[in-house]
C-alpha cells in the first residue's frame with residue numbers, strides 16, 4: 098500500500114501544522130491558567146474562552162470536521178496525519194478543529210445510523226461545535242474492556258425505554274455543554290432457550306432464530322440445539338455472518354446486472370410492453386367511467 102500523502106493531505110497537514118504552531122500552542126498557557134483557577138469550584142468544567150476563538154479561526158480556515166470523510170472528503174488515511182498533529186496539544190487542538198473524542202465517534206454513529214430527527218437535534222449542533230456529547234460504556238462493577246460484560250439494562254415500558262445501570266469514566270459528561278449521552282446497555286439479556294417451547298413470549302428471539310434457520314436451511318430446533326443457553330451477543334454476530342455469506346451472491350449478481358445498462362433498458366422495455374397489455378382493459382374501463390372519448 099502506498100502511504101505517501103496525497104496532494105490534498107499534504108496541503109491540510111501543512112496548514113494544520115502552521116495553525117498548531119502559530120495559534121494553538123501559544124494558547125496553552127491561557128487555557129491551563131483558566132482551568133487551574135476553577136479547579137474544585139462549580140465552574141471547574143467551563144470551557145476556556147480561548148478555545149471558542151480557536152474554533153472560529155479553524156473553521157474559517159477549513160480546518161473543521163476533518164474526521165468525517167463524507168464532509169471533509171478526506172480518507173481515513175489522509176485524516177490520520179492531521180489527527181497526529183492535533184495530538185501535540187491534546188487538550189486544545191482536537192476540539193479547536195471539532196475532531197475531539199468522544200464526539201467524533203458519537204457523530205459518526207449519528208451520521209451512519211441516526212434518524213432524521215436525531216440528526217437534526219444532535220448531529221447538526223455537534224458538527225457546528227455548539228454542544229458536546231459523551232459515551233457511557235464503562236461500569237464500576239464489571240470488566241468493561243469487554244463490552245459483552247456490560248450490565249446496564251434497557252427495557253421497554255410502553256412508549257419509553259427504562260435504563261437501569263451505573264456508569265463511570267464518562268469523558269465530557271461534566272461539561273456544561275454536554276447535551277447528549279450515548280449509553281451502552283443490553284436490551285435482550287436473556288440467553289436463547291434450548292427448546293422451541295422456550296421461544297413462547299420471546300418474539301424478539303423467535304424472529305432471529307427463524308431467520309437463522311431459513312438462511313441455514315435447517316430447523317428452529319437445530320438452531321436452538323447449537324445456540325441454546327448462549328447470549329444474543331454470541332448469536333447476533335453469527336446470524337449477521339451467515340446473512341452476509343448467503344446474501345453475497347445475490348448482491349454480486351445485482352451489481353453485475355446493474356452495471357449492464359443495455360440489459361437493464363431491455364428489461365424495462367419488455368416490462369413496459371407486458372404491463373401495457375395487462376393494463377389496457379382496465380384503462381379502457383377507466384376512460385369509459387370518467388367519460389373520456391376513445392381517440
Ligand SMILES: Cc1cc2nc3c(=O)[nH]c(=O)nc-3n(C[C@H](O)[C@H](O)[C@H](O)COP(=O)(O)OP(=O)(O)OC[C@H]3O[C@@H](n4cnc5c(N)ncnc54)[C@H](O)[C@@H]3O)c2cc1C
Nearest residue numbers: 199232233234235236239240241242243265266267268269
Ligand atoms: C482518560 C480516560 C477516559 C475515558 N473515557 C471514557 C468514556 O468516555 N466512556 C467510557 O465508557 N469509558 C471511558 N474510560 C474508561 C475506559 O474505557 C475503561 O477503563 C476501559 O474500557 C477498561 O475497562 P475497565 O476499567 O472496566 O477495566 P477492566 O475491563 O476491568 O480491565 C482491567 C484490566 O484487566 C484486563 N482484563 C479484563 N478482562 C480480562 C480478561 N477476560 N482476560 C484477561 N485480562 C482481562 C484488561 O486488559 C485490563 O488490563 C476512560 C478511561 C480513561 C483513562
